[in-house]
Amino acid sequence: MFLKRIELQGFKSFADRTVLQFDQGVTGIVGPNGCGKSNINDAIRWVLGEQSTKSLRSGTAMSDIIFSGSEVRKPVNLASVSLVFDNTQRIFATDFDEVEITRVIRRNRDAQYLINRTPCRLKDVTDLVMDTGLGRDSLSIITQGNISSFADAKPEDRRSLFEEAAGVAKYKKRKKTSLAKLEATQANLERLQDILDELERQLGPLEKQAEKARRYISLRDELSSIEITVLADEIGSLKEQVSQLEQDIDHSRIQEGRMSEDIQRKEASVADLRRETTELDSRILELQKQYAANLQERVSLEKRKTQLDEQRRRLLESGSDEDRRSQLQALASEARLEYEDRLDRLNSLEQTRQETEKNLADLRQKQEVLQKERSTASNRLQDLQRRQDTVTAMLRQPYTHQQGVNAVMKARQSLQGIEGTAAALLQPKEGMGSAVNAALGGAVFNIITTDEQCARGAIRFLKRNRSGRATFLPMSVCRPRFPKKDQETIAQAAPGAVGWAADLVDCKDRYRNVRDRLLGNIFVCDTLEHANETARRLKYGIKIVTLDGDIVHTGGSMTGGSQKQGSSLLTLQDEQRQLEKRAADAQTAVQELSRSLAPLESQVQQVQEELVQLQVERAKLENIAALKKEKYESLKSRLAAAGEEEDRQAVQDSLAAELSRMHRTIDGQESQMNALQQHRRETGESLTGLEEEIRILRRDLSALQNESRKGEVAAAGLKSRMESLLMRLNTDYTMTYEFALTQKRDVDLEQARIRVRELREEIREIGSVNLDAPEEYDALHERYADLKKQKEDLEEAGTRILSAISEMDETMTTQFDEMFHKIDHELDGVFSAMFGGGHARLILTDPEDLLTSGVDIDVQPPGKRVKNIQTFSGGEKALIAISVLFAILKARTMPLCIFDEVEAALDQANVERFARYLSKFKEDSQFIVVTHRPGTMEQCDDLYGVTMQKDGVSTILKVRLEDAREMAASA
Numbered sequence: 023m024f025l026k027r028i029e030l031q032g033f034k035s036f037a038d039r040t041v042l043q044f045d046q047g048v049t050g051i052v053g054p055n056g057c058g059k060s061n062i063n064d065a066i067r068w069v070l071g072e073q074s075t076k077s078l079r080s081g082t083a084m085s086d087i088i089f090s091g092s093e094v095r096k097p098v099n100l101a102s103v104s105l106v107f108d109n110t111q112r113i114f115a116t117d118f119d120e121v122e123i124t125r126v127i128r129r130n131r132d133a134q135y136l137i138n139r140t141p142c143r144l145k146d147v148t149d150l151v152m153d154t155g156l157g158r159d160s161l162s163i164i165t166q167g168n169i170s171s172f173a174d175a176k177p178e179d180r181r182s183l184f185e186e187a188a189g190v191a192k193y194k195k196r197k198k199t200s201l202a203k204l205e206a207t208q209a210n211l212e213r214l215q216d217i218l219d220e221l222e223r224q225l226g227p228l229e230k231q232a233e234k235a236r237r238y239i240s241l242r243d244e245l246s247s248i249e250i251t252v253l254a255d256e257i258g259s260l261k262e263q264v265s266q267l268e269q270d271i272d273h274s275r276i277q278e279g280r281m282s283e284d285i286q287r288k289e290a291s292v293a294d295l296r297r298e299t300t301e302l303d304s305r306i307l308e309l310q311k312q313y314a315a316n317l318q319e320r321v322s323l324e325k326r327k328t329q330l331d332e333q334r335r336r337l338l339e340s341g342s343d344e345d346r347r348s349q350l351q352a353l354a355s356e357a358r359l360e361y362e363d364r365l366d367r368l369n370s371l372e373q374t375r376q377e378t379e380k381n382l383a384d385l386r387q388k389q390e391v392l393q394k395e396r397s398t399a400s401n402r403l404q405d406l407q408r409r410q411d412t413v414t415a416m417l418r419q420p421y422t423h424q425q426g427v428n429a430v431m432k433a434r435q436s437l438q439g440i441e442g443t444a445a446a447l448l449q450p451k452e453g454m455g456s457a458v459n460a461a462l463g464g465a466v467f468n469i470i471t472t473d474e475q476c477a478r479g480a481i482r483f484l485k486r487n488r489s490g491r492a493t494f495l496p497m498s499v500c501r502p503r504f505p506k507k508d509q510e511t512i513a514q515a516a517p518g519a520v521g522w523a524a525d526l527v528d529c530k531d532r533y534r535n536v537r538d539r540l541l542g543n544i545f546v547c548d549t550l551e552h553a554n555e556t557a558r559r560l561k562y563g564i565k566i567v568t569l570d571g572d573i574v575h576t577g578g579s580m581t582g583g584s585q586k587q588g589s590s591l592l593t594l595q596d597e598q599r600q601l602e603k604r605a606a607d608a609q610t611a612v613q614e615l616s617r618s619l620a621p622l623e624s625q626v627q628q629v630q631e632e633l634v635q636l637q638v639e640r641a642k643l644e645n646i647a648a649l650k651k652e653k654y655e656s657l658k659s660r661l662a663a664a665g666e667e668e669d670r671q672a673v674q675d676s677l678a679a680e681l682s683r684m685h686r687t688i689d690g691q692e693s694q695m696n697a698l699q700q701h702r703r704e705t706g707e708s709l710t711g712l713e714e715e716i717r718i719l720r721r722d723l724s725a726l727q728n729e730s731r732k733g734e735v736a737a738a739g740l741k742s743r744m745e746s747l748l749m750r751l752n753t754d755y756t757m758t759y760e761f762a763l764t765q766k767r768d769v770d771l772e773q774a775r776i777r778v779r780e781l782r783e784e785i786r787e788i789g790s791v792n793l794d795a796p797e798e799y800d801a802l803h804e805r806y807a808d809l810k811k812q813k814e815d816l817e818e819a820g821t822r823i824l825s826a827i828s829e830m831d832e833t834m835t836t837q838f839d840e841m842f843h844k845i846d847h848e849l850d851g852v853f854s855a856m857f858g859g860g861h862a863r864l865i866l867t868d869p870e871d872l873l874t875s876g877v878d879i880d881v882q883p884p885g886k887r888v889k890n891i892q893t894f895s896g897g898e899k900a901l902i903a904i905s906v907l908f909a910i911l912k913a914r915t916m917p918l919c920i921f922d923e924v925e926a927a928l929d930q931a932n933v934e935r936f937a938r939y940l941s942k943f944k945e946d947s948q949f950i951v952v953t954h955r956p957g958t959m960e961q962c963d964d965l966y967g968v969t970m971q972k973d974g975v976s977t978i979l980k981v982r983l984e985d986a987r988e989m990a991a992s993a
């Protein structure tokens with residue numbers, strides 16, 4: 023016994039709860055037409071999952087199977103059917119000994135399934151009963167309709183019965199599921215392939231873009247790694263060049279200044295010289311006039327003398343003795359006069375020469391002294407100028423040792439609200455550098471900012487660029503400090519008081535608070551002694567500094583000693599001012615000495631030339647004097663030979679005397695004129711020389727100015743290039759030059775420059791770049807790879823499904839083949855038993871394809887020659903079907919078979935044969951047989967009678983055979 027009982031309630035005509043208990047063997051269900059017998063069959067199929075309302079012979083909706091009421095009974099709202107199975111044989115693959123399957127439906131609601139009262143899905147029910155022979159289309163539940171249609175069915179439609187018998191339904195179902203899966207897989211594969219194709223289409227160009235972007239990024243990274251070094255180097259070299267140019271320009275400016283002064287000085291000298299030459303010219307002209315007149319005079323004198331000499335010669339030759347004597351005496355006297363005159367002139371010349379020589383020696387001595395003085399002054403000037411250059415250079419870079427201050431001051435253009443350092447904004451008055459420096463102390467390098475925000479900005483800048491530290495003094499929070507009234511009075515009255523430090527600096531009005539904050543209550547004394555005394559009087563409550571920069575701190579501690587050269591901006595500025603003054607003084611001294619030397623030098627020159635002239639004159643005169651002496655001696659001897667004496671009176675008013683005087687005058691004028699002309703020449707030369715010098719100086723000055731201008735233009739060019747490089751450093755790499763220096767790498771700069779050019783060119787050639795492309799490509803590629811993997815997985819799954827299908831096909835083929843032959847083998851015997859002889863066999867319509875082949879039946883009832891099964895009578899067809907059913911039951915044991923009037927078409931004899939044959943199987947199978955036929959009833963072990971009263975409700979009760987027969991007869 024397999025099915026223990028059926029419990030129905032509200033199912034079709036079974037409005038009330040009805041329980042059918044089953045026992046071993048064959049249970050018959052009998053009753054008149056329409057009493058509800060077949061509803062029991064329907065109920066069993068409904069519980070086992072039947073979904074077709076048509077096959078359940080119900081309305082359109084499943085809820086139509088709920089008892090719909092009758093004239094006397096109200097409809098009910100719920101239909102419930104339970105099948106209770108004995109599972110001790112483990113026909114169902116579950117560990118329960120009893121399995122209760124229930125299906126419940128309420129109106130307008132879906133049906134519910136329960137296995138052992140636990141809700142479950144339809145699938146669970148289907149899986150449970152699968153291949154047990156039960157189930158919706160199983161051969162366990164055979165109706166009259168199945169039997170009558172079997173013979174007429176197409177071979178292919180018949181096949182399902184054999185498949186059910188072969189137990190391949192589960193494989194078929196699985197295969198169907200697998201095929202559905204395969205189809206879904208295939209659809210997924212196609213969908214995936216479409217997406218993959220699309221992705222491939224996108225991937226190609228995107229890969230190129232990504233490659234381009236990666237190349238760009240790699241070039242850009244390489245560029246930045248090299249370019250920072252190149253830029254830092256270039257900026258450094260530009261800075262050096264600019265600094266050098268500025269130094270050169272500064273030098274040029276100083277030189278230009280000196281040259282301008284020199285030109286001015288020289289121009290003043292030129293004016294003096296011009297005045298002098300004009301004067302000299304007029305004097306020379308005057309002298310020349312006199313000289314010319316004298317020359318004329320001398321010519322007329324000489325002419326008269328020649329005439330006189332002619333007269334004398336005649337008188338000497340042909341005159342009387344008296345005449346000859348007097349002429350000879352006159353001649354001798356004149357010769358002597360002339361001789362003495364030349365001698366006088368010679369002596370006076372010699373005297374002049376000696377005086378001139380002495381004069382020259384004096385001048386030379388003076389010149390030497392002045393030259394020495396000038397050389398010393400000039401050396402001192404050079405020393406001062408050198409120091410000036412050094413101080414200027416140091417002032418140009420005043421914060422070299424203050425890295426932070428240096429960095430902020432250099433970057434002040436790009437920072438906000440940087441006013442400058444205290445040292446730069448507070449200018450000590452003259453001579454107060456050291457005192458103010460000492461008063462300020464460390465605050466000398468305080469950077470004054472507009473407000474705290476600007477100070478914070480600068481500090482952030484220093485941190486970001488790791489450029490050191492600096493102290494900031496925001497003006498917005500700067501409160502001035504002043505001494506107390508009594509301190510002020512005491513300090514002012516103290517010995518050696520200089521004043522309050524705040525009063526010793528100059529600054530713009532807006533920095534007054536800064537000044538008073540830093541210097542307001544610091545007092546300055548002249549010496550340390552006075553500072554100590556003042557501090558004592560002030561009870562050491564005020565910081566006091568001295569002009570030398572020594573300090574008496576509040577409380578009395580003292581700081582002092584020598585100042586490091588150039589250690590402070592303020593002392594440097596002080597020194598620079600002092601140097602300027604001293605250099606100017608030295609310059610003036612040199613200029614004055616040069617001015618004194620210039621006339622001295624020309625004087626020396628002039629005297630030298632005068633001396634030479636005198637020597638020439640003397641040589642000439644010596645000759646003339648010798649000649650005159652010779653003439654005189656000769657005349658004297660002629661006189662002596664004539665026994666005459668020279669008449670010394672004879673020449674008193676003579677022409678010769680006049681001529682001698684004239685000669686002397688002319689000589690004097692000549693030498694005066696020579697001297698003047700010489701002087702004039704020299705002045706002219708000096709003038710020309712000076713003018714040439716001025717011209718050269720002007721040319722040089724202009725060249726220097728040109729150079730300066732060129733230098734300025736070049737510096738401006740370099741600066742603008744530097745600015746653009748700094749800008750590039752800032753915009754491309756967000757770095758300051760100082761920070762870039764820390765990032766500098768040790769590379770071959772020449773090579774690096776070439777590489778930078780190459781990289782820039784390569785980057786330019788790359789053109790527009792989508793920087794997101796690599797990420798987009800990676801994402802797309804990852805998606806592509808994922809999808810490809812999914813596709814491969816799907817293909818693999820497809821292959822697995824196919825191989826599973828093929829395995830299932832194989833199993834199905836084998837099982838079907840086995841079962842087919844088993845049934846075929848049994849069929850002949852069953853047929854012969856049913857028909858009382860004859861033969862029957864099963865035929866596969868397509869033996870090559872056991873999976874789809876239809877099943878035909880070749881029958882030969884005894885004594886008949888029937889070719890076509892269609893030609894049999896309805897009863898014969900039913901008997902053939904029943905034969906096949908019994909052959910199946912022989913080939914495969916079924917735990918439960920429900921026959922619903924399967925023998926309806928048989929005649930009495932065949933019904934009995936059928937019933938007898940059926941009872942043969944009852945040992946192995948349980949039968950529930952709905953029947954009207956007494957022949958069948960006779961073979962039943964139990965009989966239930968179904969009745970329906972006027973209320974349209976089926977009731978059920980166990981009946982005896984006689985009652986059953988009666989019920990059948992009354993049907």
Ligand SMILES: Nc1ncnc2c1ncn2[C@@H]1O[C@H](COP(=O)(O)OP(=O)(O)OP(=O)(O)O)[C@@H](O)[C@H]1O
Nearest residue numbers: 034035054055056057058059060061087088089090
């Ligand atoms: N939903 C329903 N509510 C009430 N009665 C119903 C419902 N569905 C069917 N019936 C009744 O069930 C009866 C049909 O029962 P069934 O077909 O089982 O009879 P049967 O005994 O097999 O008859 P036969 O011997 O002629 O085959 C009919 O009287 C029909 O009115």
